[in-house]
Amino acid sequence: MSELQTHVADAGLLSPHISTDYGGLGLDHHGRAVIFEEAGYSTLGSLALNVSAPDEGTAHLLQHVATRDQNEQWLRPHAAGDLRTCFAMSEPPGAGSDPAALTTTATGAGDGWRINGRKKWITGARGAAVFVDRSQVLGEVGKGFAYAQVRLAPARLTHCMRHLGGARRAHDVATEYVRERPRRVQSGQGRRL
């Protein structure tokens, strides 16, 4: 993947959704839609262009909520393809489609926050951080639910952009198969139903 991302970076297409301040292309939703759809056409495209879920939504949240220092620490290396992100919302058995059912708690402990709860389906997670230093808290304490919506709302749109490319790919594969099938049947490679 890092080799693919190097090609993408050389072509000037890496991280189209991230601000130019942090090394992205700074495209708005109209510009992104074109690139995200093409990325979705390939099974590796979204990762190669650094626009896959959950990274792309997390980058959106960081740009809205994180401080300059936090973005230098996380968003800039992420925009360069050096760091992946994750978003831990879903929980067994409650919070899935309904984030109001979240039961994980964050309690003040020393210089930071102790996070306690169970999570599932965390794409990109490689070991959860269970203690968060105060400097790592995004935005204001107590506004996590509102910030989750900041992230989730556009992420629904960008899922559609990528899935549109995936759907086009599926349609092309099916069309190609239908075109080829009569020839395969004639040449004895296929079975006539």
Ligand SMILES: Cc1cc2nc3c(=O)[nH]c(=O)nc-3n(C[C@H](O)[C@H](O)[C@H](O)COP(=O)(O)OP(=O)(O)OC[C@H]3O[C@@H](n4cnc5c(N)ncnc54)[C@H](O)[C@@H]3O)c2cc1C
């Ligand atoms: C490949 C993959 C990667 C994922 N990555 C992440 C990730 O990185 N981070 C993360 O946080 N999550 C992730 N998820 C979880 C995903 O976001 C959840 O699937 C989603 O939140 C829905 O939760 P659920 O599957 O538990 O469905 P449920 O919440 O159990 O819902 C099941 C169905 O019931 C319906 N339903 C639910 N509640 C009600 C209700 N009260 N009334 C009527 N209908 C209802 C829903 O609309 C849905 O159709 C991932 C999932 C997959 C499959």
